[in-house]
Amino acid sequence: MSPQFPAVRPRRLRSTPAFRRLVAETRLHPADLVLPMFIREGITESVPIDSMPGVSHHSLDGFKQALNEAAEAGIGGVMLFGVPLDEKKDAVGSGATDPEGILNVATRIAQAEVGDALVVQTDLCLDEFTDHGHCGVLDVSGYVDNDATLERYRDMGVVQAESGSQLVAPSGMMDGQIAAIRDALDTNGFGNTPILAYAAKFASAFYGPFREAVQSSLTGDRRTYQMDNGNRREGGREVGLDIEEGADIVMVKPAMSYLDVLADTAATSPVPVWAYQISGEYSMMQAAAANGWIDLDAAAYESVLGIKRAGADAILTYFAVDLAQRLNGTSDPKRAIR
Ligand code: PBG
Numbered sequence: 001m002s003p004q005f006p007a008v009r010p011r012r013l014r015s016t017p018a019f020r021r022l023v024a025e026t027r028l029h030p031a032d033l034v035l036p037m038f039i040r041e042g043i044t045e046s047v048p049i050d051s052m053p054g055v056s057h058h059s060l061d062g063f064k065q066a067l068n069e070a071a072e073a074g075i076g077g078v079m080l081f082g083v084p085l086d087e088k089k090d091a092v093g094s095g096a097t098d099p100e101g102i103l104n105v106a107t108r109i110a111q112a113e114v115g116d117a118l119v120v121q122t123d124l125c126l127d128e129f130t131d132h133g134h135c136g137v138l139d140v141s142g143y144v145d146n147d148a149t150l151e152r153y154r155d156m157g158v159v160q161a162e163s164g165s166q167l168v169a170p171s172g173m174m175d176g177q178i179a180a181i182r183d184a185l186d187t188n189g190f191g192n193t194p195i196l197a198y199a200a201k202f203a204s205a206f207y208g209p210f211r212e213a214v215q216s217s218l219t220g221d222r223r224t225y226q227m228d229n230g231n232r233r234e235g236g237r238e239v240g241l242d243i244e245e246g247a248d249i250v251m252v253k254p255a256m257s258y259l260d261v262l263a264d265t266a267a268t269s270p271v272p273v274w275a276y277q278i279s280g281e282y283s284m285m286q287a288a289a290a291n292g293w294i295d296l297d298a299a300a301y302e303s304v305l306g307i308k309r310a311g312a313d314a315i316l317t318y319f320a321v322d323l324a325q326r327l328n329g330t331s332d333p334k335r336a337i338r
Contacts, residue, residue: 026309028301030074030324034121034274034316038213039063039106040083051209052279053286055318057083060109067114073324077119079169079316080106082128083214092137093129097155101129104163111164121196122165124156124181125172133218135172135225144225149174154184161190169251171198173225178245196274197247200235200261202227204254206280213279235261236268243271251316254278256303259310266311275312277304282318297326 013023040047040057046066047057058066070078082103084095095101103122110120126149127135136149153170160168168185170177178197185193203226211218227234235258239250250269252262253276266273285303289296300319307315317323325331 026305028305028308028323028327030327031076032308032312032314033075033304033320033324034077034079034119034314035070035075035320036079036081036276036316036318037063037066038081038083039102041085041088041102049209049213051212052283052318053290054322055213055282057213060106063106063109064113067110067118070321071114071117073321073330074328075118075320075324076314077121077167078110078114079121079123080110080165081123081214082106084129086215086217089129089131089217091131092152093126095129096126097152097159099159099163101159103128104159107160107163107165111166115164115166119166120164121167121169122160122163124153124160124168124170126152126156127172127216127218128214131217133216135222136174144174146174146176146225150176150180153177154180157181157184158188158190161185161188161193165193167194167196167249169196169198171201171253173198173201173222173227176245178242178247182246194248195246196249196251197242197245198253198276199239199242199247199250200227200258200265201251201253202229202231202235202258204229204257204278204280206254206257206278206284208280209283210279229257232260232264236264239265239269243269247271249274251276252312254281255307255310255312255315256281259307262307262310262312266313272313273311274314274316275307275310277307277315277317277319279318301326 013019038057043059045059046062049055084102088095125135134144136144139145157168203223249272251274252258255275255277262275285299288294304315
C-alpha cells in the first residue's frame with residue numbers, strides 16, 4: 001500500500017516568517033562584516049569611484065566621518081588601502097614604509113578616531129605604491145623577486161604596527177610572507193599584533209574594479225604569484241603553510257567563485273576563517289541592479305549570507321555598512337541597500 005501523502009514535509013517549517021527565522025541555520029550579524037576603505041592622497045573631498053558605485057575615495061577629512069558611520073553601524077572592522085599620488089610611486093614602493101605615506105597617516109587617524117570601536121586593519125602589499133603596479137619588487141628580468149619583497153614586507157609590517165594597525169593583512173602571495181612578517185613584528189616589539197593572511201588568493205578577473213579604485217599602474221597580470229583559478233587542493237596547501245608560519249586568521253579571496261576552497265578551509269582550520277567579497281563581485285551586482293535585473297538589497301544579503309554559510313567567520317565586503325544598517329533597522333532610505 002503506497003502512502004497517500006508525502007511522509008515528510010519540509011515545508012511545514014517554512015510556513016511563516018517567524019518559523020523561518022526560528023529555524024534559520026545561518027545568521028548575519030554586523031560584527032561579522034569588515035569594510036574595505038580607500039584613502040587617497042591629495043584630495044580634499046570624497047570622490048566616487050566610477051567602477052564601484054556607492055564606494056568613494058576618502059579624503060583624510062571625509063574619512064573620519066565614514067569611520068564614525070562604520071562604528072555606529074556596529075561592523076567588526078575596517079580594512080584600509082592607501083592611494084598615493086602617482087608621482088610618489090617608485091620601483092620599491094617607498095610610500096608603503098614611509099611613516100608619512102598615505103596609508104600610514106590614515107591608519108593613525110583611524111586608530112585615534114575609532115580604534116576602540118573597530119578593529120583597524122591594513123592591507124600589507126606594495127602594489128598601490130609601486131610604479132610598475134606589482135605586489136613586490138622586480139629583479140632585472142622583471143620577475144617579482146620573492147625574497148627581496150619579503151624584506152620590504154617586514155619593514156611595512158613594522159611601520160603599520162607603529163602607525164596603529166591592529167591587524168596587518170599581507171595580500172601579496174609571496175612564499176614565506178607570514179613567517180617573515182611575524183619575525184619582524186616580534187623582534188620590533190609588536191609580538192601582540194596579529195596577522196590576517198590572505199592565504200588562498202587567486203589570480204582573479206574580478207579584481208578589475210579595485211585596480212581602478214587604487215589607480216593601479218599594473219600592466220600584465222599577477223599570475224606568477226597569485227593562485228591559478230582551478231586549484232582547490234593547492235588552496236588547502238597555501239592555507240596550511242600560512243597557519244604553520246603563524247597566521248592568526250586565514251582568508252580566502254575572492255569569495256563567490258571559490259566557495260569550495262572556503263568550505264574546505266572552514267572544515268579544517270584551527271584559526272578563524274574569513275573571506276573577501278571583492279570589487280568585481282560587488283560591482284557586478286551593482287551593475288545588474290542599475291539595469292533593474294536584480295534587487296540589490298536581496299542580492300547583497302543573499303551573497304554575503306552564502307559566504308558565511310560556506311564557512312566564513314567574517315566577511316570583507318563593500319556592502320558592510322549598508323548591510324549592517326539594514327540588520328540594525330537603521331538604514332537610510334536614500335541609500336542603495338535598505
Ligand atoms: C593587493 C590587493 C588587491 C585586492 C586587495 N588587496 C588587488 C589585487 O590583488 O590585484 C583586491 C580587492 C578587491 O578587488 O576588492 N593590494
